[in-house]
Amino acid sequence: MRLSARVDYALRAVVELAASEGRPLTSDKLARAQQIPPKFLESILLQLRRGGVVNSQRGPEGGYWLARPAEQITLADVIRVIDGPLANVRGERPERLGYQGAARALQQVWVALRASERAILDQVTVADVASGELPDPIRALVADPAAWF
Amino acid sequence: MRLSARVDYALRAVVELAASEGRPLTSDKLARAQQIPPKFLESILLQLRRGGVVNSQRGPEGGYWLARPAEQITLADVIRVIDGPLANVRGERPERLGYQGAARALQQVWVALRASERAILDQVTVADVASGELPDPIRALVADPAAWF
DNA sequence: ATTATTCCTATCGATTCAGTAGACAATCCA
């Protein structure tokens, strides 16, 4: 229900890398471009590299770039690397929850909720965000003025 | 992205109250029925009362009951009373986020995400869960086997 | 060498989370 600062920063960094089109960007440049605390971003980039989302090189002319084409990296890919699995209740995945009595059907609600989050986050790619051209189903949701309050 | 134990317990308690059909239940009985730490549940019920979700009475024959018909209480109602507004990023609501540069379109993604969560949580009522009969759109999501992994 | 950069471990303070303790107030019943 709540997105961490870490995930937010990670996505902004990755999108910025997509906009750089393969040219490496240093951690410092990324931090300035997206107003992210530099040392905090550094630890996030490390995590992204270990998760296979970005590559890196040290030294002058070094920096970070996307490990795959931006069209092949979804927002969910990034979120899972940073925060682990989507939509869980008390740290447990919905399919493992054991509800009793009148609350039985709650599990199905959580499964549905996760499915609807996936429908968005598995579909939107880093390239979509960088270009500003989101998939039609997302546009439809955003077009409703009621969604903005 | 993560639901707190508090919200989970609150929903289970409220659903249990719905199943009791107006007869008051004591905090202790609720705690046993749903396996919730008694004193923790107590503080949750207090919050639900202040939020207008349940009513209460002290003394023998006392207890808690729903303040409105179960058909008129949505899961989102309960969640908002316990945890505050839905789907925020770093504690800020999506419409107030100021993204810069390549990340501009991220805001729209968060708005869409919140809208799709609302589509579920504003529609499912406590009565739906207690009866086990969820609205058709939710059933459709749950019917997909892929949603369960 | 020097400089620029990533890599890595450790740590910190604040906040949130999950849960507990214990006194107090209302209600009912005998």
Place this chain on the structure above:
DNA sequence: TGGATTGTCTACTGAATCGATAGGAATAAT
């Protein structure tokens, strides 16, 4: 009237998480 039952309220605690920082080691280019 008195006792049992139940909710009300404030305060507290220990653990985990969150957001962020420090500082040095390793690597690459000039």
